[in-house]
Amino acid sequence: xxxxxxxxxxxxxxxxxxxxxICMAAFGGLNLGIDFTGGSLxxxxxxxxxxxxxxxxxxxxxxxxxxxxxxxxxxxxxxEFRMRDVGDDELQATVTxxxxxxxxxxxxxxxxxxVDRVGAVTSSDLVKxxxxxxxxxxxxxxxxIWIRFELYSGIAAVIALAHDVMIMISVVAIVQLQINSGFIxxxxxxxxxxINNTIVIFDRIRDNRKTLKAKYLSYxxxxxxxxxxxxxxxxxxxxxxxxxxxxxxxxxxxxxxEFSLPIIVGLxxxxxxxxxxxxxIWAKFMAWADNRKKTGTTASKxxxxxxxxxxxxxxxx
Amino acid sequence: MKTxxxxxxxxxxxxxxxxxxxxxxxxxxxxxxxxxxxxxxxxQGLDITGxxxxxxxxxxxxxxxxxxxxxxxxxVLRNRLxxxxxxxxxxxxxxxxxxxxxxxxxxxxxxxxPTAISQFIGSPAKLxxxxxxxxxxxxxxxxxxxxxxxxxxxxxxxAFQLTSEGTKKFSDATLKFINQTISIVLDDVTISSPTVxxxxxxxxxxxxxxxxxxxxxxLAMQIESGALPIDLKEIEARTISATLGxxxxxxxxxxxxxxxxxxxxxxxxxxxxxxxxACTGLIVYTLCVLLLLGSVPGVQLTLPGIAGIVLGIGMAVxxxxxxxxxxxxxxxxxxxxxISFNAGTxxxxxxxxxxxxxxxxxxxxxxxxxxxxxxxxxYTLIISIIVSMFSALVVSNGMMKLFIGLNIKNxxxxxxxxxxxxxxxxxxxxxxxx
Numbered sequence: 001x002x003x004x005x006x007x008x009x010x011x012x013x014x015x016x017x018x019x020x021x022i023c024m025a026a027f028g029g030l031n032l033g034i035d036f037t038g039g040s041l042x043x044x045x046x047x048x049x050x051x052x053x054x055x056x057x058x059x060x061x062x063x064x065x066x067x068x069x070x071x072x073x074x075x076x077x078x079x080e081f082r083m084r085d086v087g088d089d090e091l092q093a094t095v096t097x098x099x100x101x102x103x104x105x106x107x108x109x110x111x112x113x114x115v116d117r118v119g120a121v122t123s124s125d126l127v128k129x130x131x132x133x134x135x136x137x138x139x140x141x142x143x144x145i146w147i148r149f150e151l152y153s154g155i156a157a158v159i160a161l162a163h164d165v166m167i168m169i170s171v172v173a174i175v176q177l178q179i180n181s182g183f184i185x186x187x188x189x190x191x192x193x194x195i196n197n198t199i200v201i202f203d204r205i206r207d208n209r210k211t212l213k214a215k216y217l218s219y220x221x222x223x224x225x226x227x228x229x230x231x232x233x234x235x236x237x238x239x240x241x242x243x244x245x246x247x248x249x250x251x252x253x254x255x256x257x258e259f260s261l262p263i264i265v266g267l268x269x270x271x272x273x274x275x276x277x278x279x280x281i282w283a284k285f286m287a288w289a290d291n292r293k294k295t296g297t298t299a300s301k302x303x304x305x306x307x308x309x310x311x312x313x314x315x316x317x
Numbered sequence: 318m319k320t321x322x323x324x325x326x327x328x329x330x331x332x333x334x335x336x337x338x339x340x341x342x343x344x345x346x347x348x349x350x351x352x353x354x355x356x357x358x359x360x361q362g363l364d365i366t367g368x369x370x371x372x373x374x375x376x377x378x379x380x381x382x383x384x385x386x387x388x389x390x391x392x393v394l395r396n397r398l399x400x401x402x403x404x405x406x407x408x409x410x411x412x413x414x415x416x417x418x419x420x421x422x423x424x425x426x427x428x429x430x431p432t433a434i435s436q437f438i439g440s441p442a443k444l445x446x447x448x449x450x451x452x453x454x455x456x457x458x459x460x461x462x463x464x465x466x467x468x469x470x471x472x473x474x475x476a477f478q479l480t481s482e483g484t485k486k487f488s489d490a491t492l493k494f495i496n497q498t499i500s501i502v503l504d505d506v507t508i509s510s511p512t513v514x515x516x517x518x519x520x521x522x523x524x525x526x527x528x529x530x531x532x533x534x535x536l537a538m539q540i541e542s543g544a545l546p547i548d549l550k551e552i553e554a555r556t557i558s559a560t561l562g563x564x565x566x567x568x569x570x571x572x573x574x575x576x577x578x579x580x581x582x583x584x585x586x587x588x589x590x591x592x593x594x595a596c597t598g599l600i601v602y603t604l605c606v607l608l609l610l611g612s613v614p615g616v617q618l619t620l621p622g623i624a625g626i627v628l629g630i631g632m633a634v635x636x637x638x639x640x641x642x643x644x645x646x647x648x649x650x651x652x653x654x655x656i657s658f659n660a661g662t663x664x665x666x667x668x669x670x671x672x673x674x675x676x677x678x679x680x681x682x683x684x685x686x687x688x689x690x691x692x693x694x695x696y697t698l699i700i701s702i703i704v705s706m707f708s709a710l711v712v713s714n715g716m717m718k719l720f721i722g723l724n725i726k727n728x729x730x731x732x733x734x735x736x737x738x739x740x741x742x743x744x745x746x747x748x749x750x751x
Contacts, residue, residue, distance in 0.1 A: 125395075140679075236638045241631030
């Protein structure tokens with residue numbers, strides 16, 4: 001029943017990813033936060049003890065609450081905050097001026113100390129580094145799964161993994177959620193988490209192939225049985241993880257929300273892909289490989305109707 | 318009867334130990350002169366407790382490839398922060414010729430003196446080996462790795478291993494200048510001028526220079542992270558407050574607490590007694606993670622980090638769920654509770670091992686290749702994977718065996734509808750026989 005709708009389930013994923021790509025093209029990429037873009041760093045001398053919330057409200061009123069307000073200076077009487085680049089210097093100056101007037105309404109002695117350009121906290125190097133690390137990690141996981149299971153399981157698992165992260169990025173692009181460095185951590189969490197679900201199903205397939213009845217099952221049927229047998233575990237684990245992360249989303253502060261929403265998306269995508277995509281993809285790969293072997297090596301085309309049970313037991317490593 | 322009492326006693330002891338562990342983690346203990354406080358040992362990130370920032374300015378902006386050198390300098394600063402364990406520190410470009418480094422130094426840090434850090438971070442560490450004529454033989458970049466060692470008189474020194482290219486340069490030089498002196502120059506100051514006694518072809522060497530242990534350690538780290546490609550001057554150093562309020566931290570802890578309660582309710586309703594065991598395992602997991610976070614260097618607790626731990630709790634249940642589901646399956650085939658559980662655990666073990674090892678591979682790669690935040694995240698992930706395996710395979714598993722040892726007559730305590738399942742299995746067996 002799971003492999004039967006493979007075309008439908010795959011299409012749903014592809015459609016979401018395509019919409020994501022269209023949105024990215026339409027909105028000019030992801031809605032990158034100040035961690036990625038950099039911007040200006042403004043220092044204001046308040047000259048007295050103050051409440052950061054006041055400054056934050058003024059910034060929010062000017063649509064510039066991009067980063068937290070930090071206290072600094074002797075006796076913490078100075079405020080420092082970052083704002084995203086607004087484009088040209090003139091506009092930047094008016095925004096700064098408006099923010100200053102806003103602050104002076106509450107703290108009349110406040111004085112602008114400096115406005116400085118700052119680069120991104122999360123440099124492109126960090127992103128490149130993270131990407132490189134993920135690619136290396138995927139390759140090593142592929143090798144491990146190859147050794148413990150088989151090559152096609154590894155490939156299917158990595159495809160499912162890439163799918164989950166792509167769905168995450170697509171959804172973030174579609175809703176134009178502002179992302180900061182926490183998003184990288186969120187993606188990495190999903191990379192680590194999603195592979196778990198997939199492995200559990202592949203483990204069951206490996207187990208089921210050792211039994212006698214496996215001989216009479218096609219790869220599709222084998223995948224179906226294994227998915228079904230692990231389904232209550234898949235659902236329960238996903239529910240427990242979701243309970244925790246939804247609580248974080250509901251009760252957490254803004255920066256936690258910004259981090260937990262993509263994880264919720266990734267978790268759902270991960271559960272979906274391990275049930276509806278990874279094992280069906282594996283079954284397709286195996287059937288394809290068997291067919292190729294058959295047409296390539298032997299002339300006998302007797303069991304060409306896909307019931308490749310004999311091969312299944314032979315291919316078991 | 319005997320196993321029954323033994324199991325009951327063992328369970329009571331385990332729960333008592335867990336309460337003790339909880340007390341130790343939360344309150345800490347005083348043992349003689351030692352004052353162990355695991356929770357306050359956790360280093361906190363910039364967002365939670367604040368720290369210091371230092372701004373460095375490039376001395377000379379007119380040099381060739383200025384942009385490239387600034388990028389290189391930022392990378393070196395990043396590496397030096399990581400090597401000191403400040404993975405959550407940030408390095409940003411400010412204006413055209415300045416670099417801003419923010420370090421989470423506060424009362425929880427091992428290193429308390431901000432100036433010591435900024436000196437370590439900001440000193441160029443340009444290392445040169447010069448021949449008797451003052452020509453440069455090789456530089457710090459030729460060194461593959463460096464570490465602390467001791468010289469012949471037992472004083473701290475820096476031992477190094479050269480790259481293959483460096484080995485060749487050094488080999489040629491020691492052959493050419495035998496019985497002459499080679500000077501080792503750090504930031505234009507000659508720190509030692511050893512006489513070449515023999516030809517050195519293996520690329521190993523030692524730098525002596527009347528170092529203290531800390532100086533030698535810092536120099537080794539600096540050499541490894543590479544010399545700063547540009548001269549930097551410290552122009553500003555100030556303290557900054559936390560970027561998130563105290564409420565943010567309390568908020569997340571509160572969220573985790575609520576989540577944990579809902580999770581417990583879910584597990585108890587769904588899995589009954591095994592659910593209770595899983596909950597106990599989770600408590601052990603949470604306590605152990607908190608304990609380890611304080612003792613592993615390079616882990617700084619930031620808000621995403623806390624979220625990661627909270628999420629990890631959800632993931633740690635997984636191993637328990639896998640075991641219990643297998644247990645149920647085995648029970649359905651008509652085996653006794655004890656045999657079902659043992660068979661289920663045996664099968665589940667392979668699953669848990671494979672899925673966790675795969676994630677562990679991922680985490681280790683991130684820890685090795687990642688920089689800054691990613692490194693810190695990977696450390697947290699590694700800790701949570703190992704601890705979750707321990708809590709599921711040792712704690713929960715052992716406790717389940719003890720609970721089964723209590724010889725509880727009603728199997729419904731272990732899973733819903735157990736009696737019906739057992740009867741159905743029996744009927745099937747009888748039917749098959751008849």
